[in-house]
Amino acid sequence: MTTGLSVVVPMYNEEAVVPTLVARLRPVLDGLGIPYEVVAVDDGSTDRTAELLGVQRRSWPELRLIGLRRNSGHQAALTAGLHRSRGDWVVTIDADLQDPPETIPEMLALARDRGLDVVYGVRSDRSTDTPFKRYTAGAYYRMMRRLIGGDVPSQAGDFRLLSRETVDVLRALPERTPVYRLLVPALGFASGSVSYVREQRAAGDTKYPLRRMVALAWDSAADFSAAPLRIATWLGALAFLACLALMVFGIVVWANGTVIPGWTSLFLAVLLLAAVQLICLGLLGEYVARIYRTVQSRPAFHIAADSLDPEPGLAEIPQQRSAASVR
Structure with missing residues (x-):
């Protein structure tokens, strides 16, 4: 069964931002006038993220919750959401609301009007980030363009819109540690971009500290270049x-x-x-x-439950996980 639009949201310990995310995302999607689903991927959170999403799901039937058994990482959570998505179009967006969901209609309209398979959300203003974050991000994109080529869009993270054809190709690739900000441009699908101003994080703390940024840079270099x-x-x-x-x-x-x-x-x-x-x-x-x-051939993630599955025991997501479950 397919739907018009899937919005994939990887989440890890985001209990503070769940109400704000729903309050901003739902009106945008309701206003599109097409069938949609929101695929929230709980990446082994140890707080009340899954519980709060379960509460929101009672009044928002389009909200779909996928729970991973352990914390598998941001890119693995994205992979789980992409593989389980059913939309003709798929948007990936982080839960912190630094990438505004109000941009989604513009991305969808651009893809339809110009026959594009990929629309990147490009940050035109990163003044809300720290100087260190802006410098390291700029250095990352310069390094990737030098190593891989000029197809890597500058200042484009994981906020993007993909066609079903693009998602199907991504699913068929044998990548074990995909870095989608490099993998998607490498496919060569027709693409465009929409600019936006990067906002302050709505709540909570960043899930990309320095060590994860370094790990992302290494994965990018090692997976895509010799x-x-x-x-x-x-x-x-x-x-x-x-x-x-x-x-x-x-x-x-x-x-x-x-x-x-x-x-x-x-x-x-x-x-x-x-x-x-x-x-x-x-x-x-x-x-x-x-x-x-x-x-x-070990899977990059293990799905513990999917609220869409009809089997007994998978209809509800566990409300809270212990810290031991992510070790």
Whole structure:
């Protein structure tokens, strides 16, 4: 069974923002005049997020709740929502309301009028973010365009509209750790963009601290480019040239009859080679680890319940999870 529009909202410990999200999102979607569903993916929250969504669902039948058994990460929650969505069009949006849901009608109208498969929400003003956040975000997009190519839209996060054809292609890809802000442009579907001003977070704390930002940057580089391997190659070449220079130096000293202790040059050469070898092994290990995870074929997420399923026991989402369930 399909519907006109699906809105996928990954959520992790967002109890503070649930009422505001519903108050802003529902009028926008009701005003579209088409059948829709809101696929809220509870990413193993330990607060009352699932409980509050269950309460909202009683008066909002279009709200659909999917619960993951553990905290699997933002991109995995997006994947779960995309795979379970039924809409001819699918919008992905975060729950913090920094990306305004009022932009959704404009995105849908642009896609229909111009026959587009993808419409990106592009942040024209990020003054509500901290200077550090703005700088690191800009550096991320510059690095990705340099490594991958110019198809990566600048300042476009995970707020986008996708056609059903695009979603079906994404579902068929064998990606284990998808980074959709890079994967979607790489597909080459006809695309456009809608600009908006990034707002303050409605409530709660950010779910993307520095460590997750660094992890996202690494996943982006390792999944979409062989540049880290090329770095290892260049380091190996430089180390080889350094060894040649040391050999020339040793031959010149021997030819001049100068007696010097040999342990210093040998010690430095061994240190240099050992350091480069360790760096290369580390980079190669990252790729081997990804191959290993792929060969294991372990799912990136496990769905505990879907409010749309008719089976007994899956109609209601557990109201609260313990902290142990995410470990």
